[in-house]
Amino acid sequence: MSVYKSRLKEFENLIKQDEIDIKALKKFIHSGIPECAKYRPICWKLLFNYLDPKRKNNWESHLERQRNNYRNLIKDFCIPPSCKDVDLSVDHPLSDNIDSSWSTFFKDNETFLLQIDKDARRLLPDISFFQEPCKYPCDIVVNSDTEIRLHHRVAPSTLSSANVERKGVGIKKINLIVKRAPENYQAMQKGQEANWEVVERMLFIYAKLNSGQGYVQGMNEIIGPIYYVFASNDEHAEFAEADCFWCFTALMSEIRDFFIKTLDETDSGIRGMMNKLTRMLEKKDIHVSNRLKEQGIFPQYYSFRWISLILSQEFDLPDVLRLWDSILADDSRFEYLICVCCAMIILVRDQILENDFEHNVKLLQNYPSMDINFVLSRANQLMEST
Template sequence: MSIFKARVKEFEDVLAGEQDVIDLKELRKLAFNGVPDVQSFRALSWKLLLGYLSPRRSSWTSTLAQKRALYKQFIEELVLPPGHSSNGGDADGGGDADKADSGGVGLQDHPLSEGPESAWNTFFNDNEFLLQIDKDVRRLCPDISFFQQPTDYPCEIVVHSKGEHGRRLHERVVPAVLSSANVERKGLGMTKINLITKRSVENYAAMEEGQEAHWEVVQRILFIYAKLNPGQGYVQGMNEIVGPIYYVMASDPDLSYRAHAEADCFFCFTALMSEIRDFFIKTLDDAEGGIKFMMARLSNMLKSKDPNIYELLKSQELHPQYYSFRWLTLLLSQEFPLPDVLRIWDSVFADEQRFDFLIKICCSMILIQREAILENDFASNVKLLQNYPPIDINVVITHAGSLA
């Protein structure tokens, strides 16, 4: 039996065995070494490792049904315009008073109302962060065509709008404003996250009525997340976290799962963000879970593993935030091609300490470039670390695994 077939058999035994309770410890051990890109192994493994599904298989049907119904409710309440009816047409009723009583839009909530309780006022204010989301998702993974392609499972209550404007989020964005709109995370490192634009910016086209491109689905996921987390909202870079998760869910060979990729992705993304949200909140930069703390851990590991590189970068005043801010905040999603990112995330999600191994990978990325770094000046090292050269990702992961 080949090594690959043997690994597939191991995953089948853990994920598709007869036992009701999945051995998470065994799954972590297997996933840490990479999930075979066959069947639904990766999508299911990530759902388990991120805590979306419990190890008890018998609970999955009810959990998924409940979560997917909840997500549909989020769309109806947070995405559709005020006064909509979920059957695709405008809300019907006798008069304005009747509409107000039945949950539609009445005199108390006119589209021009500026009252704090006005659903329409909220609807228009949402556009401030929707502008940035729209801008970011349109350039998601431009090196592959996946996000520009139509999904086979568009959100029916959104795409069949019967001429009703505003159900599709991109319709709310005013293109003339888009070029000047920018959400800034003031403080440490935000300029590095802005380097996401180092790839070519694609102006992805929206689909016709009845269809949706994958990036439109991702836009809705991020919009709902921002609405449900007003204290955090949307911050540039979140699109790079949700992208790989959505890709995995929407590429699931099991069509019964793929049909619910949007809802499942939302809850997996929310679970992951609950662990890394401190990276995106400036006031928590110095907290134990904050980004400064993570960068300090990386620096300390580099100092202990190779004092010469550490001292050189220090003497060149090449501070960790010049490169590792983006590495850590975006879980390396910008440094490697998507297939390599998925492989890295297999190990990161399988890590019980979650981000210990991420720091080891980042440290290994520096150590592997040791000779070049020692020869380079400041400018060359910045370029090297901000645009990491192509490499077999297994070399990096194996090296990281050797670090104590």
């Protein structure tokens, strides 16, 4: 029996248990999920704690409940007041009452939906997946008699009244908003929706549920790989949106400090994480560390994006998925992420020691193509020695 088939059989025996040994599974996944796409969705759902390894018999009822909960969130947050039973004598679109549903509607458009729309349209442009029609579009949205798609809310044709101002006793002044995101990806016709539209909806609902944090640029790059894993798998595609949303929410609960400016200086904040990388590089390769310091190449020039987006923009998507297998399966997930980042720097040490400031910045901001397993192998060595 080949090594691959033997490894695959071992993996299948693990995953088919009624009570999955999550410790053994994590150890297996850390070395890479067998390249059968059908296994990654179930593994990631376990790693995100979306599924409980100790109650496999209850998965069906749990998934049904979570998917119904998400469907209710779509109804609550994505359907505009004009499509709900709103008494216009009490809640009018021109009302300046801060508790007005219309006031919230227009504020959401201006505050974060415009940016979400822009980011969702340009997600992973190197692959066609996000521009393609979703296999299982949301029936609440695509089959509605009225237009309730989110991207229409930031289109000039519909976003015609948003800011209502009143000075003194005079008449109200309505400022028309004519902004919108450039259409890098086209929207679908009635009955269909593109995968990027699904991503836009998930990010919008997340921002609504997490008003203290809201939407921060880069979240689209984190949710993209998760949605791709679920939606591109025939066995998991039907409920990919709901499952992805809850898994993304779980991941964001772990890394939310990366996106909160007031927590930058804490150990779990983005600056604190970059400082950890600096200290590790000093210990593992002082020559490279000194070279970067001499040239004034600070971690924020390159590792801010590496850490906050979990390296989702530094490698091609298949490599990102393989990389995330190991990161998610590690008990010290983001300590391991720091090891991966440090390994990336050390693996290009010869170029760093030879190059000038300009070339080194370009090298680290546009990391060269490299076998991801080679990067992970070096990261494992750093983790063990640490």
